Amino acid sequence: MTPLKLLHVGLGGWGRSWMTVTAAQEEVEVVGHVDAHPEALALAQAQGAAPDRCFPSLEAALHGAGAQAVLVTTNAVGHAPVALAALEAGLPVLIEKPFATSIEEARTVVEAAAAKGLPLMVSQNYRFHPAAQAAAAWVKAAPYGEVGAAVVEFRRDSARTAASAHHLLPHPLLLDMAIHHFDLMRFVLGREAVSIDCHAFNPPWSPFRDPASAVATIDFTGGVVVSYRGTWASSGVKTPWAGEWRLDATDAELTWTGRDDPPADRATVRPVGKRPRALPLPPVVDLDRAGALAEFVHAVREGREPQSSGRDNLGSLALALAAIRSAQERRGVPLAELLEA
Numbered sequence: 001m002t003p004l005k006l007l008h009v010g011l012g013g014w015g016r017s018w019m020t021v022t023a024a025q026e027e028v029e030v031v032g033h034v035d036a037h038p039e040a041l042a043l044a045q046a047q048g049a050a051p052d053r054c055f056p057s058l059e060a061a062l063h064g065a066g067a068q069a070v071l072v073t074t075n076a077v078g079h080a081p082v083a084l085a086a087l088e089a090g091l092p093v094l095i096e097k098p099f100a101t102s103i104e105e106a107r108t109v110v111e112a113a114a115a116k117g118l119p120l121m122v123s124q125n126y127r128f129h130p131a132a133q134a135a136a137a138w139v140k141a142a143p144y145g146e147v148g149a150a151v152v153e154f155r156r157d158s159a160r161t162a163a164s165a166h167h168l169l170p171h172p173l174l175l176d177m178a179i180h181h182f183d184l185m186r187f188v189l190g191r192e193a194v195s196i197d198c199h200a201f202n203p204p205w206s207p208f209r210d211p212a213s214a215v216a217t218i219d220f221t222g223g224v225v226v227s228y229r230g231t232w233a234s235s236g237v238k239t240p241w242a243g244e245w246r247l248d249a250t251d252a253e254l255t256w257t258g259r260d261d262p263p264a265d266r267a268t269v270r271p272v273g274k275r276p277r278a279l280p281l282p283p284v285v286d287l288d289r290a291g292a293l294a295e296f297v298h299a300v301r302e303g304r305e306p307q308s309s310g311r312d313n314l315g316s317l318a319l320a321l322a323a324i325r326s327a328q329e330r331r332g333v334p335l336a337e338l339l340e341a
Contacts, residue, residue, distance in 0.1 A: 003029035004297050007067035007091070009058055009082050010074030011035040011044045014096070018073050019047055021289045027297045032065030034058055058082060062089050069300055071293075072096060076175075080105045083120070087112045092119040094296040097179055098317050099310060103338050106317055110310040119299045120310035121292070124183045126242050127308060128291025130281035131258035131265035135245065136188045138254055138279060144271060145250020147189065150226045152181055154243035159206045159233035167208050174200060174214055174323045178230050181243050182218075182323070183308070183316035188247075191220040193319045195334045200327035206233040216323055240264075254279065263287065314339065 006028045008018065015035070022030050033049045034057065035041050041054045055061035062085075070086035072079055072095040080100045083093045093113070099122045100106035113120035126132060139147050154177070158166055169176055186192060196218045200211035213231035220226065230243070240260035247254040256267035256279070270276035286294040292308070299306035318338045326333040 001027070001301070003027055004300060005029050005031045005066060005068040007032045007034065007058075007061050007065050007070045007086075009034040009061075009070060009072050009086075010078065010096075011037075011040040011049075012073070012075065015040075015073035016044055016047055018071065018289065019044065019049070021293060022071070023048070025286075025290060025293050025297075027294065031067055032061040034061045058085050062086075062091075067091060069094065069296070076101055080109050083109050084112055087116055087118055087120070090116060090118070092121075092296075092300045094121050094123060094293065095310075096123050097183075097313070098175055098320060099313060100317065103314065103318055103321065103341065106310070106314055110314065113310055119296065119304070119306050121296045121299065121306040122308050122310060122313040122316075123289060123292040124180070124187075124308040124313065124316065125289045125292045126180045126184055126259055127187050128284060128286065128288055128295070129242065129258040129263070129265055130284050131256045131267045132184055132188060132242060133284065134267050134279055134281045135247065135254060135256045136190065137282070138267075138269070139188055139247065139249075140190055142249070144252035144269075146222070147247050147249045148224060149248045150185070150189070150224065151246045152185070152226060152228045152230075152243050153239060154178070154181060154230040154241075155234035155236050155239045156232055157234050157238065159203070159208070159212065163207065169208075169210070171200075171210050171324050172208055173212055173230055173232055174198070174327070175320050177232065178214065178228070178323065179316060179320040180241070181228065181230065182319040183313070184242065185218065185220070185226055186315055186319075188245075189220055189224055189226075191222055191224055192315055193322075193335050194219045194221060195332055196319065196322050196326050197332040198323040198326040199330075200324075203231075203233045208232065211327065214323065214327065216326070218319070259288065
């Protein structure tokens, strides 16, 4: 098939990292790179972007690149405006998380995509790993009964690194990192969050401006309760990026983790009173962001709603924003308070 012609908007550090993903995907051809900052364009050109295909604005690129879809990797504030402009131009959009800074803004983008009949997908790349997909299939099949509770723990240490922009991010854990885990909870459990009670804080040694650590209790439909603990300022052994998971079903426990450095997903089932055994993992050809990109391309070609569409991802964004509100206001927050406003 002819590669999907892609316009790539946003060439900061993470955007330039995306360039390696798009370059390796034969199903896409990047026909334009866009950034308002000349230094970002220069760095992108040093990484292989063609100078005559670099544009200082989305408008210029839309007129000159012949794009069929848009990849948005700007900072979070730029996500929704760029997506809206691309959708208005009639182009499907793949956008980084969080795809908006509020539910109201996110709904505006979702409604714009629906009005145009265009695919809108959020790159929740942690879904595209073997252990997460095996865990979701295990929960759905329920070979040992339904899951009633889960524990998720994430530990990394960015507190003892040199001062960087990471330390100045707004809500670096809950909005920038835990949103991955919140999305995985919805994906693996196959349920929606009902409410969250979250306490966010900075350990004494943390250089982060906003809280780098949080603990939360999340109620899901069907009475499933998830206990979450995450931190960017851990003194302990780091976890893989997906975190360490324990799912309690009626007659067995499933433990799993994934997206490690290097990739080494694993999952173990321990039936009650029996020895643990490894849970077989499915083959995943396109891992991580490559998986998100491949799903987006297939959805565009097939004219269907992609996995982790903007509409679906409202649940993950709402959970992250509810966690922030809960921590700031020191109270439990029903998800309906955001989603039904």
